[in-house]
Amino acid sequence: MEVVILPSSKQIGIMAADAIAALLRRKPNAVLGLATGSSPLPIYNELARRHTEEGLDFSQAHGFALDEYVGLEAGHYESYKEVIRREFTNRVNIAPENVHGPDGSAQDITAACQAYEDSMMALGGVDLQILGVGTDGHIGFNEPGSSLASRTRIKTLIEQTRRDNARFFNSIDDVPHHVVTQGLGTIMDAKHVVLVATGAQKAQAVREFVEGPVSAMCAASILQMHPHVTILVDEAAASSLKLADYYRHTFDNKPSWQGI
Numbered sequence: 515m516e517v518v519i520l521p522s523s524k525q526i527g528i529m530a531a532d533a534i535a536a537l538l539r540r541k542p543n544a545v546l547g548l549a550t551g552s553s554p555l556p557i558y559n560e561l562a563r564r565h566t567e568e569g570l571d572f573s574q575a576h577g578f579a580l581d582e583y584v585g586l587e588a589g590h591y592e593s594y595k596e597v598i599r600r601e602f603t604n605r606v607n608i609a610p611e612n613v614h615g616p617d618g619s620a621q622d623i624t625a626a627c628q629a630y631e632d633s634m635m636a637l638g639g640v641d642l643q644i645l646g647v648g649t650d651g652h653i654g655f656n657e658p659g660s661s662l663a664s665r666t667r668i669k670t671l672i673e674q675t676r677r678d679n680a681r682f683f684n685s686i687d688d689v690p691h692h693v694v695t696q697g698l699g700t701i702m703d704a705k706h707v708v709l710v711a712t713g714a715q716k717a718q719a720v721r722e723f724v725e726g727p728v729s730a731m732c733a734a735s736i737l738q739m740h741p742h743v744t745i746l747v748d749e750a751a752a753s754s755l756k757l758a759d760y761y762r763h764t765f766d767n768k769p770s771w772q773g774i
């Protein structure tokens with residue numbers, strides 16, 4: 515697990531975009547794992563800028579969203595399908611048919627979740643997964659207690675997450691109780707995971723999943739078992755890390771040929 519502490523979210527966006535651009539050059543039909551929330555926005559902004567100004571090409575790329583609410587009507591402004599479209603995929607030249615998300619409105623949710631897993635597998639799995647982290651340590655919508663081996667499935671949100679996400683809705687009563695999310699086992703299959711966390715409200719979750727025990731009580735801690743994870747944090751989100759100075763020293767002295 516590599517922890518990189520950066521001065522601003524703009525720099526976080528640039529570093530993650532560098533990794534994605536290098537991947538697309540190496541593998542134009544790369545499979546990108548897409549997250550919602552505010553944390554990945556600087557990455558999407560930087561990728562959109564590079565597409566417009568520098569011709570970064572997504573024409574053969576694929577995208578798979580992490581999660582989706584259950585029970586929002588099709589086209590709902592806050593459905594993650596719409597958020598991903600608005601914040602990212604509409605701003606680059608990725609083919610709309612190459613952008614996938616778990617189906618929160620399927621009649622048979624279990625079958626839809628299996629089909630989603632199968633469609634990811636058929637493309638060889640996710641090459642680079644972008645992640646944020648919830649204040650309770652969730653990734654995707656894998657709340658505390660999620661099986662560390664879970665696959666895409668329905669979950670019930672914890673009240674803290676509904677409160678955190680109420681800012682996107684008129685009131686907390688409009689935040690769905692149920693979601694479908696890639697499981698922790700699904701996320702762990704990605705070849706490279708890039709997790710972004712910014713702001714003091716994330717400091718405790720970052721401390722717990724980076725330096726605490728691996729536990730289902732803090733879902734993101736499973737990333738300690740992944741061979742290629744990059745954690746991009748600002749100073750505020752890094753403020754509770756015990757080994758912050760070591761992470762800074764390591765990054766400052768990293769061999770120049772080594773990307774993230």
Ligand code: GLP
Nearest residue numbers: 550551552553646647648654655
């Ligand atoms: C939601 C999403 C997560 C995201 C989290 C944090 O719950 N399902 O994927 O990481 O919010 O969001 P933010 O980055 O806005 O703090």
